[in-house]
Amino acid sequence: MSARIVVGMMGLLLGAGQVLSNWPQFRGSHGGNGAEGHFPATWSKKSNIVWQVDTPGRGWSSPVVWGDKIFLTAVQSDNPSEPRRGLYMKNMIGKVPPGEHRWLVLCLDWHSGKTLWQKTVHKGIPPSTIHTKNTYASETPVTDGERLIAYFGNLGIYCFDLKGKELWSKKVDSVRTRLGWGTGASPILHKDRLYVQSDNEDNSYLLALDARTGNEVWRVSRQEKSGWASPFIWENKLRTEIVTCASKRIRSYDLDGKLLWELGGMSTIVIPTPCAANGLLYLTSGYLVDTRRPLFAVRPGAEGDISLKGNETSNEFIVWSHKLAGPYHPSPVVYDHYLYVLYDRGMLACYEADTGKEMYKKRIDSGSDKFVSSPVAADGKIYCTSEDGDTFVIKAGPTFQVLAKNSLDDMCLATPALVRGSIILRTISKLVRIESK
Numbered sequence: 001m002s003a004r005i006v007v008g009m010m011g012l013l014l015g016a017g018q019v020l021s022n023w024p025q026f027r028g029s030h031g032g033n034g035a036e037g038h039f040p041a042t043w044s045k046k047s048n049i050v051w052q053v054d055t056p057g058r059g060w061s062s063p064v065v066w067g068d069k070i071f072l073t074a075v076q077s078d079n080p081s082e083p084r085r086g087l088y089m090k091n092m093i094g095k096v097p098p099g100e101h102r103w104l105v106l107c108l109d110w111h112s113g114k115t116l117w118q119k120t121v122h123k124g125i126p127p128s129t130i131h132t133k134n135t136y137a138s139e140t141p142v143t144d145g146e147r148l149i150a151y152f153g154n155l156g157i158y159c160f161d162l163k164g165k166e167l168w169s170k171k172v173d174s175v176r177t178r179l180g181w182g183t184g185a186s187p188i189l190h191k192d193r194l195y196v197q198s199d200n201e202d203n204s205y206l207l208a209l210d211a212r213t214g215n216e217v218w219r220v221s222r223q224e225k226s227g228w229a230s231p232f233i234w235e236n237k238l239r240t241e242i243v244t245c246a247s248k249r250i251r252s253y254d255l256d257g258k259l260l261w262e263l264g265g266m267s268t269i270v271i272p273t274p275c276a277a278n279g280l281l282y283l284t285s286g287y288l289v290d291t292r293r294p295l296f297a298v299r300p301g302a303e304g305d306i307s308l309k310g311n312e313t314s315n316e317f318i319v320w321s322h323k324l325a326g327p328y329h330p331s332p333v334v335y336d337h338y339l340y341v342l343y344d345r346g347m348l349a350c351y352e353a354d355t356g357k358e359m360y361k362k363r364i365d366s367g368s369d370k371f372v373s374s375p376v377a378a379d380g381k382i383y384c385t386s387e388d389g390d391t392f393v394i395k396a397g398p399t400f401q402v403l404a405k406n407s408l409d410d411m412c413l414a415t416p417a418l419v420r421g422s423i424i425l426r427t428i429s430k431l432v433r434i435e436s437k
Contacts, residue, residue: 023417026140031275035378037421053113059137075136094129094180117164130182153183168214175200178226199227232274236300261302277334286326293326320356335377359398
């Protein structure tokens with residue numbers, strides 16, 4: 001029996017407790033870090049590529065993996081166009097692309113990349129506008145090994161079993177977003193509940209659904225405008241919390257939707273998703289032209305308003321903070337007691353996770369200044385993928401060292417999945433499985 005088949009069988013046999021053997025949601029089960037196995041540092045079109053397959057339509061949702069199945073969402077149209085790369089201040093108003101669109105949910109085989117099943121959940125004219133760099137499939141689906149749930153903002157939520165049978169669906173109202181940029185916050189699963197954060201210009205809310213039936217469990221209205229940060233489940237030593245980031249306030253709720261604590265001081269545009277490790281929660285935002293680009297480390301047990309006052313950088317529950325250290329798009333990652341922050345213009349910063357001490361802030365590569373995908377970490381390495389499709393492998397630790405630059409020459413905004421020694425990387429036109437041979 002081949003090693004590849006053995007690994008696939010192990011993935012099927014491991015239960016929900018062995019979450020690192022799967023990659024069930026945006027940034028996996030541990031905020032983009034902690035995956036098991038040996039992961040490659042180098043690859044090219046001719047080496048360490050297990051397979052690559054063409055994908056239909058467009059989508060910046062990340063791949064998710066359970067056992068020997070890879071799940072993906074996409075939206076296909078008759079008039080596709082390639083978005084411009086990098087940051088720019090022109091053509092910022094969202095538009096409705098012409099033509100009929102088809103919203104797709106796909107399941108691919110781990111071993112071969114072959115499509116096992118594909119479902120069209122909706123087709124028609126898009127219900128809302130999007131930014132020219134956004135897609136109608138930018139929210140990453142989520143799975144618990146029994147069901148796959150795909151959320152398309154401004155359209156609906158669709159639940160399938162892993163063989164492709166639709167279990168339930170739920171329409172969501174179309175809402176306006178800032179400058180018509182569209183949606184992007186991914187859903188999360190915790191036990192039998194699905195949580196969806198929708199911050200928009202009309203009626204912002206945090207929604208809890210029964211993942212088995214799609215029935216609404218509770219809904220909390222939020223005094224927020226548009227945001228793109230995904231909610232985060234923080235299981236700390238005291239309790240389990242649902243942490244939501246937004247421009248007015250970071251807010252944390254208990255599992256019944258009761259507000260636990262809140263924190264002000266974020267940027268006017270908030271995109272990064274929180275992460276947690278070593279007993280602390282890390283929160284950030286960094287709109288490029290904002291004077292507030294904070295990075296916070298929070299300890300468990302907070303209640304009420306824990307916002308910093310004046311020139312404070314810490315208080316009872318904020319262990320440390322930096323006022324101008326937040327990234328615009330990429331979410332940070334904690335790995336082996338260090339926090340890594342990737343900036344859109346190609347800088348990587350490393351901080352001691354417990355103290356906030358800066359270890360370095362370095363430019364990754366003189367020719368790379370476009371990063372949206374979030375960094376992920378495993379096997380002593382930090383993986384940073386640029387819009388140009390170049391993945392830079394950085395040695396983990398307090399000393400900056402670029403181990404490799406790997407190019408696929410295809411635009412990439414999706415965050416990779418790290419599973420059982422493989423990197424599953426989505427580009428604008430392909431899905432690629434990378435593994436040391």
